[in-house]
Amino acid sequence: MSDELHKRILENGMVLLGEPMKGVQSAAFGFLLPAGASVLPEGCCGGANVILDWMFRGAGERDSRALSDALDGLGVHRLSSVSSSHLSLGSALEASHLSEVLDLYADIILRANFEDKEFEPSRQLAVDQVKSLDDDPRRNVMLKLREQFYPRPLGNSTIGQLDELETLTAKRVKQLAAEHLNLGETIFSVAGKYDFDSVSKQLEALFETEDGKESKQVSIGDKGQHYTHIHNDGAQVHIGLMTETVVPQDEDYYNARAAISILAGGMSARLFTEVREKRGLCYAIGAKYHCLKEAAGVMCYAGTTPDKAQQTLDVVKEEFNKLKEGISEQEVQRARAGLKSVLILQSESSSSRAVSIAGDYYMLGRVRSLDEIKQKVEETTVDSVQDFLRRNEFKDFTVVTIGPQEVAV
């Protein structure tokens, strides 16, 4: 990671960010468009996935096939996804084609054809994705967990809701796209090998033709249930558990990250040691920090056979509770080493950097330098983490299980 950051804000409000990297031949870029699963109006859950698929079925002068051929011809690796807040479109590619690919993405974002005949397959694929979740309990449990943990509509499924997808029409989805693909709240980021002057001139010419729109406000409701069980006669009980913690804007953010690392950062961390190594209860056991701009949590997953499900949940909760009783210097040292190492290893990948800088800007309104993050991580101590844990006890767990058997929470 270089500490150099390129930034420019277009007149319509669109933010352009760039981080040059030495010694790479690739470039990766992404557009964060404010059309994520929690932002779309009620009754349209899954609409973002339909928009995303439909956008690629022809744009500008090109029909679906010609657009796909043009992207493939340039060796583009498409990176598209839907999060709670954003619909994100981007790609990783050999840097010399960046300009041509940006032209194509401008077509996709500004001039998608949204032909009626292409709508039904887009909608059907989104419906199929939701149906397939029933065959993927591990993924499903985490989606359901987010739905229950975050206040509505922040945890809305990024895949969608079947009943809502089934009622979506081409007209409605076109309207959603028109209202939510708002350049005024779009963040563009690029990392790797690129020339910022020419990228920003090109994007200015491509995107400043359209004004920003009024921003959509989401009204935040209640949280879901503390415990939800979904019956499935599979081999395991899939346990998802989440508890609240601080958001990235909080001054305790790094203490929280260190605490979560002590709990689940590596193979010497407490969850892995207690649940898997000492008791052999699970193969898959882990927890990680998960955040939205408005709220954050520690998200834990454990998968185990029915006869061990209750004990697994009990041990997991006990380890969360025990953190406040004390942590060691060695644990904090390992947490710091892990957090710093991940940062540097990811800094070698242009895709990771493009995603990170855009994420920082969205969350914090600025991009943190490597040095700043390193320093903040290094500043965490036994005292600071313990103090944080005393003030921010991990409690009020939201639990979701999918499997042949319920647990007592």
Place this chain on the structure above:
Amino acid sequence: MRFKVKESFTAMEFKKKQLENGLTIIGELNEGAKSAAVGFFVKTGSRDESNDINGVSHFLEHMLFKGTDTLSALEVNKAFDRTGAQFNAFTSEENTVYYAAVLPEYLHEVTQLWIELLRPALRDDDFNIEKNVIKEEISMYQDLPGFDVMDRCRKLYFDTHPCGMSVLGTVESIDGLTAGQMRDYFGNRYAPNNMVLAVAGNFDWEAMCALAEEDCGGWSAQKTQRAISHYDGSRKKKRVEKPNLVREHICLISPAVSAQDERRYAANLTAAIVGDDIGSRFFWELVDKAIAETASLEFSPMDGTGAFYSYIRCSSEKLPQVLEIVDGIFKDAAEKGVSAEELEKARNKALSSLVIKSEVPMGRLVGLGFNWMYCQEYRSVEDDVEAIRKVSIEDVNSLMKEFRLADYTQLVLGPQRED
């Protein structure tokens, strides 16, 4: 389109050394990298097992993390985590790989740790607790039908050929396995002449060699062998039903060239033309039209044999239509061949993928290690770029005539049918 091979790729320097006991050390130096990646590649996997010890290679991989005569499991995990290394291991039908990506200042420490672990204690107590973990892993994959269908279809395809042995084993085979059997297997397979130490990125070659010589020099060579033969597949067709499933999971496997075969580059591009996630024939005929939700075809090269694997997911209602379309795609590909434009698109995607992956030492390590395991040769990024560039339409078309995708073994895993 011409991809340029960047200067730092061409500046990568290859090094090789073999110790007297047969341990091969290979390295690809890239001084500009911010990290280094190290891996021990052991030539052993489920194909080297017999039925009564099925699953032992993978179980053994878990047991290495349980420590040595002087290190407990917790001490091992702490030692790794102290360095911030991203480390893990994986077992396939024919390889077991232990790897770590680290900051250069920790490479020595992490490599030394792997070396220690490669002479594990294999304690009975650890073995008994880990047995539970292995059985949980087997259960976990049973709940991943996309994985389950591939595993079952591989067994159906390879039939009695050793490559059909399950990596995980079964609950029964794991229950029956003893620590003594595992120790015997370890003694035969984890010999220095049956493994490669590979390092990529920013590191000191001389220091690595000195470490290996000092710490691995005392390991004894063994006579190890593997039965190698090509296999064309059973061509059986089978349906397996599970009442908790709602979708149809389809796996098709057909024969392909081996990891040693020069035509592997053509096979890779063939797979991309027919079944890449986006822009392939599968994509346009099945996914774009929303007949299947996902459809992909991959080339899987192995030691002395190889296979094309397709995975398709759809509704029960669409299953017959999907299979008919796939048959049409396979027949068409063999009879009419591919177009220049299709090949060019697949080539560009492969080149771009190679370039992006190679920018990170961990991305280089796997290719570096496997090239040596299978071919005993070093291939630079440039060599691979050239090999991909050279693939012609004739190469792809003749490959598809010789290895007909239509000659597949089929396994469908789906919900219970009402009839």
